[in-house]
Amino acid sequence: MSRTMSRVLAFAWIGLAASTALGRADTLKIAYVDPLSGGGASVGQVGLEHFQYIADQVNAKGGVLGMKVEILGYDDKTNPQEALVQVQKAIDAGARIIAQGNGSSVGAAIEDFVAKYDDRNPGKEVVYINYAAVDPSLTNAKCSYWHFRWDANSDIKMEALTNYIKTRPSIKKVYLINQDYSFGQSVRTEARKMLAQKRPDIQIVGDELHPLLKITDFSPYIAKIKASGADSVISGNWGQDIALLLKAAADAGLQADWYTYYAGGAGGPTAIRQANLPDRVFAIVEGYPNIDYAPAREAEKEFRTKLNGQSLWYPRVFNMMSMVFRAIEEAKSADPVKFAPKLEGMKVTTFDGGEGFMRAADHQFFQDMFVVTFGPLGADQPFDEEHTGWGTKLAGKVPADQTVLPTTCKMQRPG
Amino acid sequence: MLELIIVSTLNGVLYGMLLFLMASGLTLIFSMMGVLNFAHASFYMLGAFFGYQLSRALGFWPALLIAPVLVGALGALVERYGLRTVHRHGHVAELLFTFGLAFVVEEVVQMLWGRLPVDYRVPPSLDFTAFTIFSTNYPAYKLFELLTAIAIFAVLLLVLTRTRAGLIIQAALTHPDMVAMLGHNVPRVFMLAFGVGTGLAAVAGVIAGPALVTQSNMAGLLGPILFVVVVVGGLGSLAGAFVASLLIGLVQTFAVAMNVSIGDLLALFGTHLAPDAFFAEITQVTVAQIAPIVPYLLLVLILIFRPRGLFGTRET
Numbered sequence: 001m002s003r004t005m006s007r008v009l010a011f012a013w014i015g016l017a018a019s020t021a022l023g024r025a026d027t028l029k030i031a032y033v034d035p036l037s038g039g040g041a042s043v044g045q046v047g048l049e050h051f052q053y054i055a056d057q058v059n060a061k062g063g064v065l066g067m068k069v070e071i072l073g074y075d076d077k078t079n080p081q082e083a084l085v086q087v088q089k090a091i092d093a094g095a096r097i098i099a100q101g102n103g104s105s106v107g108a109a110i111e112d113f114v115a116k117y118d119d120r121n122p123g124k125e126v127v128y129i130n131y132a133a134v135d136p137s138l139t140n141a142k143c144s145y146w147h148f149r150w151d152a153n154s155d156i157k158m159e160a161l162t163n164y165i166k167t168r169p170s171i172k173k174v175y176l177i178n179q180d181y182s183f184g185q186s187v188r189t190e191a192r193k194m195l196a197q198k199r200p201d202i203q204i205v206g207d208e209l210h211p212l213l214k215i216t217d218f219s220p221y222i223a224k225i226k227a228s229g230a231d232s233v234i235s236g237n238w239g240q241d242i243a244l245l246l247k248a249a250a251d252a253g254l255q256a257d258w259y260t261y262y263a264g265g266a267g268g269p270t271a272i273r274q275a276n277l278p279d280r281v282f283a284i285v286e287g288y289p290n291i292d293y294a295p296a297r298e299a300e301k302e303f304r305t306k307l308n309g310q311s312l313w314y315p316r317v318f319n320m321m322s323m324v325f326r327a328i329e330e331a332k333s334a335d336p337v338k339f340a341p342k343l344e345g346m347k348v349t350t351f352d353g354g355e356g357f358m359r360a361a362d363h364q365f366f367q368d369m370f371v372v373t374f375g376p377l378g379a380d381q382p383f384d385e386e387h388t389g390w391g392t393k394l395a396g397k398v399p400a401d402q403t404v405l406p407t408t409c410k411m412q413r414p415g
Numbered sequence: 416m417l418e419l420i421i422v423s424t425l426n427g428v429l430y431g432m433l434l435f436l437m438a439s440g441l442t443l444i445f446s447m448m449g450v451l452n453f454a455h456a457s458f459y460m461l462g463a464f465f466g467y468q469l470s471r472a473l474g475f476w477p478a479l480l481i482a483p484v485l486v487g488a489l490g491a492l493v494e495r496y497g498l499r500t501v502h503r504h505g506h507v508a509e510l511l512f513t514f515g516l517a518f519v520v521e522e523v524v525q526m527l528w529g530r531l532p533v534d535y536r537v538p539p540s541l542d543f544t545a546f547t548i549f550s551t552n553y554p555a556y557k558l559f560e561l562l563t564a565i566a567i568f569a570v571l572l573l574v575l576t577r578t579r580a581g582l583i584i585q586a587a588l589t590h591p592d593m594v595a596m597l598g599h600n601v602p603r604v605f606m607l608a609f610g611v612g613t614g615l616a617a618v619a620g621v622i623a624g625p626a627l628v629t630q631s632n633m634a635g636l637l638g639p640i641l642f643v644v645v646v647v648g649g650l651g652s653l654a655g656a657f658v659a660s661l662l663i664g665l666v667q668t669f670a671v672a673m674n675v676s677i678g679d680l681l682a683l684f685g686t687h688l689a690p691d692a693f694f695a696e697i698t699q700v701t702v703a704q705i706a707p708i709v710p711y712l713l714l715v716l717i718l719i720f721r722p723r724g725l726f727g728t729r730e731t
Contacts, residue, residue, distance in 0.1 A: 037525065037530045037631065038530075038632045039632065041530045041531055041630070041632075042531050042532055042630075045530060045531055086650060135722055152598060180704060183416060187539065208703060209703075209704050210703075210704075210706075211707050214636065215626055215707075216627040216633070216636055217426075217430060217626070218635075219426045219429075220426050220427075220667075220668045220671040220672060220706075221420040221671060221674065223419060223426060223551065224419065224671065224672050224703075225425055226418070226422070226551055227416070227418050227419035227422070227672075228551075240532070240628060244627075251552065251554050251557075252551050252552055252553075253544065253547070253550070256553075257459065266531070266532070267532070318465035401584070402683075415686060
């Protein structure tokens with residue numbers, strides 16, 4: 001073999017090795033599996049924008065461990081079966097981090113799928129990072145080592161809401177309306193249980209379950225709420241189910257207070273404004289645009305400028321992504337086997353300025369929670385929602401340590 | 416209780432009228448051409464999106480006139496260049512054609528307007544409370560929906576039974592060859608009927624858009640129930656579609672209002688199931704929870720016991 005020839009071969013070999021190494025290491029693929037069509041799309045699409053925004057930000061600063069972050073969007077149509085097909089597609093495309101949020105039914109399916117996949121494919125483990133599926137069972141009965149959750153679970157939210165309800169003696173008759181699936185059912189049971197403990201005098205005048213994301217006209221339900229004489233409604237509805245519920249209430253002129261999980265989602269603020277319910281619709285959140293914390297306000301402003309006025313709905317996505325990136329950097333590896341242990345017990349300053357931590361026992365993140373209302377903007381409330389002129393205002397803060405509920409999780413750790 | 420009954424009746428009638436606006440076109444097309452148009456709800460969706468786009472440019476009222484005409488023309492084109500060609504290969508081919516068309520329309524709508532709901536609002540001229548009953552406001556827009564549906568029903572009925580065009584349409588329905596022999600252009604009659612039918616669906620879309628949600632899955636949400644209306648009313652019967660729409664609107668609305676469960680019914684007969692008994696979960700499900708499937712239950716029952724529907728003249 002001539003010297004030139006061997007040199008060429010040597011270069012070719014180095015080039016090949018380098019390119020495969022690059023192919024493996026130059027991108028960090030994060031699959032986003034959520035509804036991008038159908039009734040959940042209004043929130044799923046905005047969620048994707050959050051991820052994309054964060055990826056752009058990180059990439060502008062050089063990425064994570066020198067890797068470019070790439071977000072792959074997959075439409076699960078809020079359907080567990082469809083979601084599993086999409087997760088498999090994502091894994092085939094090289095993603096080892098699966099992010100999902102909307103729909104606890106979907107979340108449960110993914111959690112289960114990922115646990116089994118990791119069992120059967122050692123060396124190719126994937127991790128499921130959950131930013132919004134809040135069914136408590138995901139970190140209790142069904143808990144898995146490969147699942148981490150950044151949103152407060154449904155019980156924590158109900159705990160905070162009912163603590164607030166406890167301080168409002170004007171509430172006498174409560175109506176529960178929820179989506180008929182695992183999450184909605186857990187909201188209703190927990191609401192009944194906690195109200196019975198904290199305010200036994202409150203009468204529950206209605207307890208409704210309706211099909212998930214299928215109803216376009218809630219007037220019949222509103223008629224029922226009205227006939228029940230309820231002064232307050234508690235609902236865990238999300239996506240179009242909360243927006244249309246509020247819209248129907250606005251049309252019928254229902255005058256009631258609303259204690260919700262997700263009234264701030266797409267269409268919610270518009271309906272609240274139309275119903276003219278100033279400071280009577282409450283939502284439980286981990287952060288809100290008008291929070292009195294400068295860095296969060298700065299971020300909100302920048303986010304809105306870049307995304308045509310879209311408000312920053314999910315501070316938790318920022319918490320989640322920064323923690324995952326930090327874990328990867330600490331582990332010096334994007335392999336879930338290596339960085340997942342770094343997430344356990346991780347303590348951070350959250351997007352909204354509080355202290356937060358990832359409990360190792362069940363992989364549930366704990367953070368300050370806020371009860372906010374929507375109403376006309378006052379002094380020091382720079383941001384409105386959906387161009388209504390109405391924005392978020394703090395009604396009550398629940399410090400992180402008061403949200404720590406016990407878990408029944410018996411975590412099976414690998415190895 | 417009285418309050419709930421009256422408000423539910425109003426809501427039910429209103430929902431029923433919306434269904435009728437769509438079902439009228441579907442039943443017209445079916446009775447004329449024997450085509451079960453799976454894409455009918457897609458034309459309703461196109462109506463809503465056209466209405467949205469036009470109302471932004473020209474205002475709601477011009478949109479209400481123009482959008483149905485455009486969609487109707489589109490429907491006529493689909494009949495002329497699509498269905499008529501497929502027709503030769505029989506009903507299954509037609510069925511598959513409209514089935515595919517529904518997916519194509521949905522995809523096109525997603526491409527043009529995205530997957531998120533568009534901001535299609537009630538026009539300011541109708542954005543007020545028409546009347547208040549038992550402290551429940553009744554928006555003027557809903558009243559407008561109701562009146563439009565009734566007006567369309569009346570006009571359709573008059574045209575079909577009292578005019579020459581209606582006579583030809585009805586004749587073409589049962590004796591197409593005879594009508595053609597008499598010198599009428601039957602294919603053109605079919606094309607017009609298809610255009611008018613899809614145009615009616617578009618009227619429903621323009622009107623329902625602001626009241627419900629204008630988004631790319633709206634066809635899928637309302638599509639299946641249209642077939643229930645048409646089958647229950649009797650295929651090809653306009654009056655049947657009217658009655659069936661009202662019936663289904665009312666049944667669904669009242670089902671929501673009812674909290675009775677199977678367990679409660681059993682209790683009436685003195686049977687009490689322990690909460691942990693086999694099937695006990697099912698007995699706790701209330702009528703309200705199963706409200707959305709009640710119309711389909713009705714569909715199954717009608718097909719078993721009265722296959723020609725309430726007002727139909729021939730077997731399904």
